[in-house]
Amino acid sequence: MNKPIIQTENLNKIYGKKIKTHALKNVSMEIPRASFSCIIGKSGHGKSTLMHLIGGLDKPTSGNVFIDGINISELSDNKLSEIRAEKIGFVFQFFNLLQNLTALENIQTAMMFGKVPQNEQKKKADELLKLVGLSDKANSKPNELSGGQQQRVSIARALANDPDILLMDEPTGNLDSESEDEVLNHILEIHKTGKTIVIVTHNKELAQKAEIIFEVKDGRLNNFV
Amino acid sequence: MNILKLVAKNLFRRKGRFIFTMLGISIGMASFVALLSLGGSMRGEVTRQANAMGANFIIMPENICVFNLIAIITGETISESMHHETFERISELEGIEVIPHLTQQAAVRELRSVVVGVLPDETKIFREWKMAAGEYFSSQNENAAIIGSDFATRRDLNVGDEITIRNENFNIKGILASNQSNDDATLFLPLSVMQRVFEREGYISYISARVDDIANMESYEAAILGVANVHIATDEQLLGQVLAILGSVNITLQLVAAVALIAAAFGIINTMMTAVYERRREIGIMRAIGGKRGTIFKIFLLESGLYGLFGGISGVVIGLFASVFAGEFISQIGANDLLKGASPEASFEISSVLTAITFSLVISIISGIYPAWKAMLLAPVEAISYE
Numbered sequence: 001m002n003k004p005i006i007q008t009e010n011l012n013k014i015y016g017k018k019i020k021t022h023a024l025k026n027v028s029m030e031i032p033r034a035s036f037s038c039i040i041g042k043s044g045h046g047k048s049t050l051m052h053l054i055g056g057l058d059k060p061t062s063g064n065v066f067i068d069g070i071n072i073s074e075l076s077d078n079k080l081s082e083i084r085a086e087k088i089g090f091v092f093q094f095f096n097l098l099q100n101l102t103a104l105e106n107i108q109t110a111m112m113f114g115k116v117p118q119n120e121q122k123k124k125a126d127e128l129l130k131l132v133g134l135s136d137k138a139n140s141k142p143n144e145l146s147g148g149q150q151q152r153v154s155i156a157r158a159l160a161n162d163p164d165i166l167l168m169d170e171p172t173g174n175l176d177s178e179s180e181d182e183v184l185n186h187i188l189e190i191h192k193t194g195k196t197i198v199i200v201t202h203n204k205e206l207a208q209k210a211e212i213i214f215e216v217k218d219g220r221l222n223n224f225v
Numbered sequence: 226m227n228i229l230k231l232v233a234k235n236l237f238r239r240k241g242r243f244i245f246t247m248l249g250i251s252i253g254m255a256s257f258v259a260l261l262s263l264g265g266s267m268r269g270e271v272t273r274q275a276n277a278m279g280a281n282f283i284i285m286p287e288n289i290c291v292f293n294l295i296a297i298i299t300g301e302t303i304s305e306s307m308h309h310e311t312f313e314r315i316s317e318l319e320g321i322e323v324i325p326h327l328t329q330q331a332a333v334r335e336l337r338s339v340v341v342g343v344l345p346d347e348t349k350i351f352r353e354w355k356m357a358a359g360e361y362f363s364s365q366n367e368n369a370a371i372i373g374s375d376f377a378t379r380r381d382l383n384v385g386d387e388i389t390i391r392n393e394n395f396n397i398k399g400i401l402a403s404n405q406s407n408d409d410a411t412l413f414l415p416l417s418v419m420q421r422v423f424e425r426e427g428y429i430s431y432i433s434a435r436v437d438d439i440a441n442m443e444s445y446e447a448a449i450l451g452v453a454n455v456h457i458a459t460d461e462q463l464l465g466q467v468l469a470i471l472g473s474v475n476i477t478l479q480l481v482a483a484v485a486l487i488a489a490a491f492g493i494i495n496t497m498m499t500a501v502y503e504r505r506r507e508i509g510i511m512r513a514i515g516g517k518r519g520t521i522f523k524i525f526l527l528e529s530g531l532y533g534l535f536g537g538i539s540g541v542v543i544g545l546f547a548s549v550f551a552g553e554f555i556s557q558i559g560a561n562d563l564l565k566g567a568s569p570e571a572s573f574e575i576s577s578v579l580t581a582i583t584f585s586l587v588i589s590i591i592s593g594i595y596p597a598w599k600a601m602l603l604a605p606v607e608a609i610s611y612e
Contacts, residue, residue, distance in 0.1 A: 052606045055513075057512075057513055057605045057606040057609070058604070058605075058606040077517070077518055078517050078518070078519070081512070081515055081516065081517040081518070082515070082517075084512075084513065084514065084515045085514065085515020085516075086515070090513050090514065092609065096506070096509075096510045096513070096609065097510075098507055098510060098511075099507075100234055100235065100238045101231075101234065105226055105234075108226035109226050109231065109511070109514070110514045110515065111226065112226045112227060112228070112231075113511070113514055113515035113516050113517075113520070114515055118226070118227055121226060157514065160514075161515070
């Protein structure tokens with residue numbers, strides 16, 4: 001197995017000050033480079049919290065997260081933003097596209113944060129839209145797109161800065177079955193290009209396609225390959 | 226994509242809110258510019274009027290109030306007066322050319338008007354008057370009136386028309402050619418007629434004086450004070466004192482405008498705070514896909530700054546127009562033509578326009594700091610989770 005690109009050590013996350021909720025308890029995990037993993041579990045058991053910590057969107061109460069050997073738990077906010085821009089691509093359940101920008105502009109905005117020069121942005125964004133089969137929707141705004149199309153734009157945006165890792169939170173959770181298959185096929189295609197894919201889901205069918213499955217239960221981690 | 230493009234898209238997506246917030250700063254700036262411009266034009270006009278008086282110095286009643294100095298320049302009524310014999314004593318001095326004035330106000334054709342009594346022959350020479358229409362006074366106590374060109378236009382008067390001043394009828398005998406001074410907006414009567422009509426026999430308001438040798442001003446002053454108890458001010462002193470008064474009026478006007486600007490600044494803060502609250506999710510998304518705190522701060526600060534830039538530019542334009550119209554209006558209700566020369570070119574220079582726009586920009590950027598700071602501090606995960 002490849003060297004881990006994502007690694008956590010005794011990760012704990014406690015929410016609240018007066019009433020404390022122990023969302024994650026001593027989670028240690030390793031995700032190899034270029035692998036396809038799923039984190040499954042019931043709602044409220046801590047799988048999204050785990051994804052937020054791995055993606056550097058939130059800081060652990062204790063423990064460490066390593067991305068490509070870098071301990072991101074110790075990084076400044078600016079450095080963490082750089083890691084998010086360059087090494088990680090996010091796909092969310094509710095797509096999270098910027099509503100007043102077109103599909104193309106949404107991808108270009110991610111490129112702007114990843115310091116891609118302006119004159120290269122358009123060409124690259126066009127290529128990504130072609131990859132997800134939405135070349136004809138470049139100038140459509142999110143509200144002019146179907147759920148499946150929005151999620152494909154969101155995948156294209158996640159790939160904007162050619163990151164090593166794609167973190168996806170219930171990427172098919174808000175889609176009909178036809179769109180779900182379409183999005184899933186794109187994800188599998190992208191995995192073939194050597195990207196590390198981590199999907200948080202409670203969809204068992206989707207999880208079956210993964211190489212590694214982690215199950216989060218009551219904030220604790222069980223992994224089974 | 227770049228930050229400016231992103232900001233522009235945000236700014237124009239809610240056009241109504243953009244326009245109303247911008248109008249706030251625009252109106253604040255407009256009042257600031259209009260008042261500044263009015264002040265500037267008053268200053269210019271006072272200087273012009275003073276120069277057009279053609280006198281080296283003015284001799285006034287001894288106990289004159291400093292505020293009456295403005296009245297002398299603008300031709301308003303002066304509360305104090307002096308005896309005609311004071312004038313006669315001074316006129317006997319060597320090397321000094323003097324002319325007396327008696328200024329009063331009266332309603333002519335239902336408009337407040339400045340009426341000045343003069344010695345016809347002496348004043349015509351002293352002021353170098355020329356006629357535009359009709360004829361000049363033929364004697365020192367003729368029952369007729371001579372009017373300035375603006376005075377005629379504003380009241381629709383022509384040579385031969387009859388007017389009534391304090392229940393006495395006068396014919397307009399002639400209209401003076403414009404000399405770009407307050408004379409243009411004044412009605413002149415022979416001094417003796419004026420004194421009788423206004424029941425001020427034996428009194429005058431002030432004396433304009435011109436000397437042969439301005440370098441010997443001190444000796445002339447001594448000579449005048451030797452024969453009369455009066456207050457003497459050179460035209461420069463007079464101008465300096467009046468401008469000082471106008472300066473303090475200007476500062477007061479600017480303070481009023483500053484209050485309007487502060488109100489507009491709070492308008493921007495309010496709009497930006499609302500924008501930050503509404504766009505929490507967007508901020509979270511931008512942070513998640515790699516936007517740094519500094520970038521979020523910049524985006525919101527720039528947005529706020531653009532309100533100032535657009536508001537400033539439109540405010541300056543509105544303000545300059547307003548100053549011209551307000552100047553015209555004030556000069557109509559206030560008998561004198563102190564503000565009639567108000568025009569954008571004359572009173573508000575390019576450097577002042579740039580200063581005003583920069584000022585508006587700075588105010589709006591300062592207003593944007595707190596909202597931008599709040600936006601920057603939003604945690605990405607908290608913002609994304611927000612529904």
